[in-house]
């Protein structure tokens with residue numbers, strides 16, 4: 264795999280607000296990378312520094328195909344979080360205009376615009392006013408605009424967050440196709456979108472990288488066996504659960520199979536260190552104390568569990 268770019272010590276402060284605190288990550292050519300994090304994590308600030316629209320307080324973005332300090336803006340196609348369109352223009356006029364701004368001749372801009380509108384499924388709406396487009400159509404037009412100069416890297420800030428379910432589907436389907444044609448970085452606060460599209464994730468929280476790597480590796484590395492026990496609504500059952508929690512904290516040797524446990528209402532959630540030993544140990548407990556329960560479920564923690572843990576600290 265060839266590395267396309269490297270972000271090193273990238274930092275941005277707005278007065279006393281430290282929006283991005285020395286983050287490092289790299290992007291490999293051909294990969295689709297999600298910048299994932301909750302609201303206010305620093306995604307937009309990071310993306311705007313990456314695209315060259317915002318000067319970092321310190322740190323750098325380095326494209327390997329360029330000399331240090333050389334302007335990399337022409338290598339990036341950018342779709343902002345809230346793109347502004349000239350509503351009076353037609354879709355065609357808008358993409359031609361974007362192409363002209365990038366230095367294409369009138370006839371090349373026209374050719375490229377037709378090709379791209381076709382590509383994003385807007386050929387039949389090309390002559391309609393952008394003001395009458397749906398949210399999904401506007402996002403697809405924004406993508407056509409971002410691709411006009413054949414960028415090496417397509418950067419999108421929350422490309423589907425503001426869309427209704429239908430618009431989301433339209434745009435996700437298009438991104439699924441585009442990602443095989445170019446390197447992609449997009450931000451999202453929705454894990455599901457990242458899982459659906461990307462190969463790699465960079466999870467940020469409070470302006471810092473909390474976790475990064477390929478989704479496959481993260482999924483493998485952080486998968487933990489979990490057990491969910493639903494107790495009957497009986498005082499005996501709840502009493503047992505409380506004393507079990509107590510015992511498991513004080514007698515760590517006997518309960519070494521248990522790494523975490525939490526009681527929520529009449530449900531006991533347990534994370535096990537060894538599934539087989541845990542199953543055995545728990546069954547013994549339940550039998551010995553004649554614990555009335557209505558369901559016992561054994562499975563593995565999901566990426567969602569990990570994400571919630573990482574972003575909530």
Ligand SMILES: Nc1ncnc2c1ncn2[C@@H]1O[C@H](COP(=O)(O)OP(=O)(O)OP(=O)(O)O)[C@@H](O)[C@H]1O
Nearest residue numbers: 277280282300301302303304305306307308309452
């Ligand atoms: N121009 C600015 N001036 C002052 N503070 C700012 C500015 N831009 C961003 N911030 C602050 O920096 C932090 C990160 O903001 P940013 O917009 O990068 O987050 P985000 O991850 O994109 O959030 P969202 O999911 O809401 O889009 C926030 O605390 C925000 O209030």
Ligand SMILES: [Mg+2]
Nearest residue numbers: 306307308344
């Ligand atoms: Mg943002």
